Amino acid sequence: MTQPIFMVGARGAGKTTVGSALAKTLGYKFVDTDQHLLRTSGLSVADIVDREGWEGFRRRETEALKAVCSPLTVVATGGGAVLAQENRDFMREAGTVIYLRSPASTLANRLEDAPQEDQRPTLTGRPITEEMMQVLNEREALYQEAAHHVVDGTQDPAQVVDSVMDALALPMA
Ligand code: ADP
Numbered sequence: 001m002t003q004p005i006f007m008v009g010a011r012g013a014g015k016t017t018v019g020s021a022l023a024k025t026l027g028y029k030f031v032d033t034d035q036h037l038l039r040t041s042g043l044s045v046a047d048i049v050d051r052e053g054w055e056g057f058r059r060r061e062t063e064a065l066k067a068v069c070s071p072l073t074v075v076a077t078g079g080g081a082v083l084a085q086e087n088r089d090f091m092r093e094a095g096t097v098i099y100l101r102s103p104a105s106t107l108a109n110r111l112e113d114a115p116q117e118d119q120r121p122t123l124t125g126r127p128i129t130e131e132m133m134q135v136l137n138e139r140e141a142l143y144q145e146a147a148h149h150v151v152d153g154t155q156d157p158a159q160v161v162d163s164v165m166d167a168l169a170l171p172m173a
Pocket residue numbers: 009010011012013014015016017018076110111113114117153154155156157160
């Protein structure tokens with residue numbers, strides 16, 4: 001299997017952390033769509049949202065998803081990538097999609113512990129646990145719809161990588 005592997009999930013789900021460890025395990029390349037945008041446009045997610053709004057960012061994100069899609073690659077997507085049907089369809093057809101699933105409280109704890117690693121502006125300006133609950137309410141069904149495999153993302157990163165490896169050996173859902 002050489003198709004790309006797309007990591008989906010909310011902010012703090014471990015898409016970057018687990019995705020890069022998974023790439024190492026598989027001997028795949030690792031790319032992060034946010035990093036790709038920064039590299040190609042010189043703009044961070046926050047810069048793009050400032051200048052072009054979330055709508056402009058979402059458009060660039062769809063382009064980025066397609067641009068980074070290549071064989072033997074693990075792609076960490078943005079938390080909102082699944083919002084667009086076009087992105088969900090594209091990822092499902094182009095590769096294998098893994099949803100790293102954790103409850104809002106876990107996501108919020110991680111983001112609070114390492115706020116500097118999260119380059120994304122908050123969506124609502126509300127307290128982080130509340131915001132993550134709202135985000136999961138809105139997106140849980142979309143993450144599930146996009147994903148070939150749903151993986152428990154609450155364990156430590158090495159264990160999550162093992163779970164993903166197990167899932168990749170299964171027939172696609
Ligand atoms: P994402 O790319 O999905 O937004 P990150 O990989 O950047 O998430 O992880 C967000 C924060 O949570 C980082 O500080 C990271 O070290 C931590 N983290 C990620 N995955 C785990 C995990 N499985 N267990 C504990 N901490 C994690």
